[in-house]
Amino acid sequence: MLFAPETWPFTVASFLLLLFALVECLAMVIGASLSQSLQQLFPDPGEGIAGPFDKLLDWLSVGRVPFVVLVVLFLASFALTGFALNLIVRQFFGVWAPTWIAVMVALIVTLPLVRLCGAGLARVIPQDQTYAVSFESLVGRVATVVTGTARPGYPAQAKVANEHGQMLYVMVEPEAQGMTFQSGEQVLLTRQLAGNRFAGELNPWPDLL
Template identity: 40%
Template structure:
């Protein structure tokens, strides 16, 4: 069995097995965190980016992390190569030369990897983040804490982001002559640097249209 695996015609597939083991060691050691991100923006122009994105999508590279995709390709390349060589040896009594068996297995391995990457991409856990931009707090309701907020004299208010996480921001009225009292519910209408401008949820503080 080892003689078959290490035969001259099977050297590309034995090498793929060694690379696969190396990738697994890197993956478990955490060193693959420094791998390039294929999802980063491409600066080659709209047409070039479209062609590149289409090719990556066809190969399934956008559905799996690069190292997982490469490990899957090496596994399929190795299996297709060994199985194919075993069939050819049984039929002809000899193995294909490595310069021929390697490219043939690669031609079969690329579409096979692309096909398997789709279902694997759907079941693999995705990295998610609950971080939000501070600008996303505009348009959300906040509750003023202790103290009084006046123009030029802001007070601290608590606002929940889209994930329900609390943020504490400094707030002052958006309109002159208004003030907000402790516990008042406010609508954040815009941001001015680190300061948020707000209007009260209460009708007495809403801007009025003159008719």
């Protein structure tokens, strides 16, 4: 079924799902974020939603849920619905469903499903992330390493509060050669390297926090 000519849209969706997962993992390794990069292409929730396309994005919770999460939900739902439909048609009629009919049915099922899951995730995901605050404004703030060990050229994930008290997640690495940051250590962000990747040094004033 995976390579049947009639099911190619769902096979493509499955491979795109794997590709998105791979690219996001690679982006995290180099200290970037595919989700945040794509998020900047779309309007913030409640910001000038007027056109039909903007209303559709708002209906799908774009801006309230990380965009890559919604893409994954869409691709997974579309592929699973298409394959399930073809299995049912094959079981009862002995042939695969016509491609255009299967795609239309899959879209009709997928969009409300993504809307439902997105609305649920928007209520569950802590609203402590913002895409409106520049990463550059975090320079000079103190971050706490949450996972991994950071070495020069090999950043670890850390969390840092912005000027509004909202928590953001960034990637940090030592400014000086031979230094490491362990999980739980506080790091003063000294400069932005690229995107959400920063160089830093151990917080020289821990008693002030």
